[in-house]
Amino acid sequence: MRHKFIHEFEDDPPHGDFDIDLDLPPGAKIQFDVDSKSIWVSANRAGWLHLARVCAEMAMHSEFKPGYHFHRHYDWSDSFGPNDEVSFELAADVAPT
Secondary structure, three states, rough: OOOOOOOOOOOOOOOOOOOOOOOOOOOOOOOEOOOOOOOOEEEOOOHHHHHHHHHHHHHHOOOOOOOEEEEEEEEOOOOOOOOOOEEOOOOOOEEEE
């Protein structure tokens, strides 16, 4: 069986600044569990597809500069503080040495 994943997004939206839609679609679940030795990411299929879309937009958006980041709670809900959150950052490209 072959599958194909296609995701399109507006790099320069006509009604304002670009913003990744982090809200989970209906029925999607994402959960992070973190301890001193490991990170466990659990998601249903809709959750994994949502993560794929977010990652693709982080990588492809032309206005994102190294250091761009966002935070989510372990259950992927909005995070407004440093407690129990996972951070995602666009790092600078580094040439292989």
